[in-house]
Amino acid sequence: MVKPRILQQNKISTKVGQKPGFLFRPENAFDTRLFLISFDEFELVEKEYESYDELFAYMQQRPHQRHWLDVRGYGNLEILENIARDFNIHPLQLEDVISDYQRPKVEEESGSLFMISRMVTFTPKKLIDDDQLSIFTGPNYVLTFQSDYEDCLNPLRLRIRGGKGIIRKRPVVYMAYAIMDVVLDHYFPVLAEMSDYLDELEDCLFKQPKKEILSRILSVKREIVKLRRIIWPERDKISELLRSSPEVIPDDLKIYFRDTYDHSVQIIDLVENYKEMSGSLVELYLSNINNRMNEIMKVLTIISSIFIPLSFIVGIYGMNFSRENPDGSINYLNMPELYQPYGYITLLFLMGALILGQIYFFYRKGWFK
Known part of the structure; x- marks a missing residue:
């Protein structure tokens, strides 16, 4: 008992x-x-x-x-x-x-x-x-x-x-x-x-x-x-x-x-x-x-490292500076790519290439092991 x-x-x-x-x-x-x-x-x-x-x-x-x-x-x-x-x-x-x-x-x-x-x-x-x-x-x-x-x-x-x-x-x-x-x-x-x-x-x-x-x-x-x-x-x-x-x-x-x-x-x-x-x-x-927390932090770091450059790019292109001046003249220094016929697709390809390049870099560094 x-x-x-x-x-x-x-x-x-x-x-x-x-x-x-x-x-x-x-x-x-x-x-x-x-x-x-x-x-x-x-x-x-x-x-x-x-x-x-x-x-x-x-x-x-x-x-x-x-x-x-x-x-x-x-x-x-x-x-x-x-x-x-x-x-x-x-x-x-x-x-x-x-x-x-x-x-x-x-x-x-x-x-x-x-x-x-x-x-x-x-x-x-x-x-x-x-x-x-x-x-x-x-x-x-x-x-x-x-x-x-x-x-x-x-x-x-x-x-x-x-x-x-x-x-x-x-x-x-x-x-x-x-x-x-x-x-x-x-x-x-x-x-x-x-x-x-x-x-x-x-x-x-x-x-x-x-x-x-x-x-x-x-x-x-x-x-x-x-x-x-x-x-x-x-x-x-x-x-x-x-x-x-x-x-x-x-x-x-x-x-x-x-x-x-x-x-x-x-x-x-x-x-x-x-x-x-x-x-x-x-x-x-x-x-x-601690190891589990480190793994989580590593994943979050990889995700952050990938999306920070993308956020930087889309942040720049999200700035609303006018292409035309009030007098009707063109300001060539303000977002000239906005009027390119293939600008949007080109930017998407550029961002995709940046992602693939980062993934390859992290892989070579052994971050995915």
Whole structure:
């Protein structure tokens, strides 16, 4: 679901002047749904719970398993507050979760991590829609919070269900890495769609540059700048994770985070390239418009150059000086050609020859190419 950007402004204005840790129900918030995946190397249980108390009791009864509690929708503040109480989430952290517009970051406390990532999609309206994903780690659990029901984490869920890879054998911090890695990998198809769209705009510019094309270019340029603002703190977040102590992230797992860091650098490179490409498209549009204007001016110049001498000639012959003087004598200096029997035809041939001569001259100069 694409959220209008005005909603983000409303969320910010709602918090102005409130005390730290103030919780509010976001406008148009979805009802809170609870999804739990509990697993170890040999067993997997996946279920959506209607009752939070039942879910928490199940997790307490199975401390030997690893649990992924996925909370979707912020419509029920009571459930969110209960989760914060039972999992020792600070009110300020829960406020960051619900506010849903935080930049990517990581906080470490007592061996646990609180991370924020942003999931992005390229909408049919050619806009970047980004949703916040908040991640908490604990001794045997990972909590994720998101405001929407849809996300990009289904490939990870399929890997857990199928027992593929090492995710069901590793500690929970590896699952936190896997979640973050899937979110980051989803940037690549978004960038591929954006690249195709930029190519489409470039083709349109070569065919026929219009103001509508310029508007679309400036719009996608704004989206690229937005994506750039998202991915840079994402890289900084992963860099900070790599500097964490071995108690938080074991040394044998840091190689996976380094791989994710490499992905973030690749994404930044692509975003920077697309930013330059969008700027080049604006310059190409302006260049095409200037070339088109130059072509128009060239045509008008040719037409003017042809008709200015003709206008000069007909202007001279349009002067009404009398051939006869008042006393009846002839003034031979006033338009003697007016009484020539073939004067009119001769003048037309002269003007035609002048036109052909000018056209030949312009052709030799390459004005018609």
